[in-house]
Amino acid sequence: MIDYFKYVWTWFYTILIGMRVTLKHLFAKKVTIQYPNERYPIPPIARNRLQLDPDRCNGCMQCSRICPVQCITVETLKVVPTDPEKPRMFDGTPRKIWVPRYDIDFAKCCFCGLCTTVCPTEAIKHTTDFEYSSYTREDLIYHFSDMSPEKVEEKKNLLAEWTAKEKAAKAKQESEVSSKEVN
């Protein structure tokens, strides 16, 4: 019998305690915010969308190799010594490799940050931008290369010309050597 009344009493009493707690919180300061209007500060270290600085990228492909989900696609072209532009890197050293294609598929990216740690020139970096949702998956593939298709075509032709020339020179040299040997 005493147990019964004790049970009823604790049942009632603990409900009152719970109600006191919720009443206290009813008048407490609210912690949520009105998101698009106000935001919490995002620390600069936060790993959100990646950003590539094409000026800094030297096309070493380390990022695409370390990426655990293979979301970075890089294509490179050699810079020919006869290039009329004499391209330079961000720090003034001559550029050795063109990067005609540098795509990151953010639908795949897992934001682990490995690509940023291996990059020797700090070309690829995480930004604090996290609002880049889109309606199609294709829109999530970001093209970071700053080369226009014409320019790529031009550079490709230059490279082809140069390699052909090289080859011809080499063949000539070889034929000379071989003819010498024959002689």
Add this chain to the structure above:
Amino acid sequence: METFNVFDVLLGNNFLSALISVVLPLVFLVIYALIAILGELKISAWIQERLGPMRTGPYGILQPLAEVIKLIQKEDIVPAGANKLLFNLAPYIIFAGSFAGFAVIPFTAAFVPAEINIGLFYVFAVGAFAVIGIVMGGWASNNKYSLLGAMRSASQMISYEIPGALVILSAAVLANTLDMQKITSLQEGGFWNWFLFGGPGGFSKIWILPFTLLLSLIYMIASLAETNRTPFDIPEGESELVAGYHTEYSGMKFAMFFFAEYSNMFIVAAILSIVFLGGWTSPFGSFMSGYWWGIFWFVSKAMFIVFIQIWLRWTLPRVRVDQLMYLGWKILLPFALVCFVIISLYRIIY
């Protein structure tokens, strides 16, 4: 204060006055439901240290309206294996049952849609209607979750009618009437005359004061169970039964269930406030008393109880189905019975 129906006096006892008497509570119900939904959203948010809806209108006060519009627009889905007739009928039965209760609620001394001398009994009679609707809806949905929810709901609502009815019986013994207007009129003259504090009478009421307090508490708990509110929301316990008996409902029919729940909340709050808190009477005797003030007092008392219902909902976990039965049959019923006996004895002696 003299009690009458203002429309009967103004327009005569004809069809028009009856129509107005019916439509007015419906209008009130719609406005009240919107306010209660907003209250539920906001109070739950504030308790949880959230802001709640803020976008629709200033401080989100139009949110319930937006939700109702959304529900009206939504597609009306009837599951493939459902019994169409019963499935479509269930929400209307539930709503009709809860709305019928409004017929005898005295909003003020000058207005009660239907003044009948067995008002309290009538409310209980039509309140049981909702069970039929719930079992119909749950069974017709052809969904196992709905069926489980309906079965739970039926057993729960029926077993909680009994302690609730005992409380009302005690109040009827104390007041000597079942007429809501008369019960309210008895409590006129200040809050010490409320049945919560033993009702009108001399010093002898001190003997029953603890029991009337207990009775109002019992009715509060029983009414929570009758309206399927937390901690007794097991028929729709979302973590177990997804949404219980209305799992398969969508659009307007779901809105009907929603509406009926809030309307039920008001009815039990109204009964509690009429029987124990003096209904439309002013708590300060003749101060702020009158026909118009009556509406204010009645609605604010009922809304306060609705607030407590919401407050409890966001505080407590849900009880289990067998514990619910235990609470109803082994705790509330004996306590109510003891109170009833003591109040009857008091009534015989004094």
Add this chain to the structure above:
Amino acid sequence: MTTRKILDIDFSRIDTDRMRLNVGPQHPSTHGVLRLEVELDGEVVTNVIPHIGYLHRCFEKIAENMNYQQVIPYVDRMDYISSMNNELPYVIAVEKLLGLKVPEKVEYIRVIMAELNRIANHQIAIATFGLDAGAFTPFLYLFRDREYILWIFEKATGGRLLFNYFWVGGLANDVYPTFKEDVLNIVKQVRKTNKDIEELLIYNKIFIDRTANIGVLPADVAINYGCSGPMLRGSGVPFDLRKAEPYSIYDRFDFEIPVGKGEVGTVGDCWDRNIVRMREIEQSCRIIEQAIAQMPDTGDVQSAIPKKVRPPKGEVYFRCENPKGELGFYIISDGKDKPYRVKGRAPSFVNLSVLPEISRGYLFADLIVILGSIDIVLGEIDR
């Protein structure tokens, strides 16, 4: 009402139609994509068959094609609410293969981070457990606090849930200057909220009624099934890997192993499992405070990181006390820069296997509570 025994019904004798109910994979309280095939007799559960595999991502096979560094982001995604604790056994296992010794400061930061994440994990476990019992408000109080912990993680590591922070031989980066103060503030906040939760949920009579004497897991059954973590300790077995075989620097801290004592019901019921988590939060707070006091201010966290992770031929099994139980990694190296085999021993998977055993004979509503008390993460079960 204080005691409720398992319903003693001989089900084979009563010839009634049983109802087969599919709970999940899209059910509000299956903690992800678990599917339970439940056999019900009225509301009484007669059998439960868990179906898993909806979140299978071939972690172990993928790991064979990755080098050791690249596996870490995948390890994060096993138990995605306590990633730091997942990384810890993996990196220590690889360090063991390599025979590396990491600097003092790294060890301290690892312990602090792991314990913070343990708090965050237990907060989720208690919150969702309350939600399964129908209490919504404590859920949000705990999530608010967890958010503060995630802010620290974001400021220190850059990620909120998936960190890739513990590297083989060190850390991805050093912590920020005000790290210590922030962590101590969090500890204070966590304790304050715990008091609220105790009043609002843990000692609420309705909650006690719902959870006490429910899903009783006796100690011998727990050991036979290989349960670990709060599941095992809730049954009264004081087994904690941090004490039993101290790894990292856990032997330097003074803390206790909370065990279930059956305060409100039977030893090993749902309430005991929950209170063990609740008390472990307090113990984690103690560890963090001690670690913050002892942590050296200076030191390079990357000094021991090897240029190329290429362990010699061999194999290693290393286990750590994950918030959910014993998380172990078995790694075989064939001398190349990619592991020959990585096997994870997932505590959630082992703990889930005991579910049919402890939920037969209880009501359907109890099944949900029992499932909540196991604290599973499907990402870890399916891997």
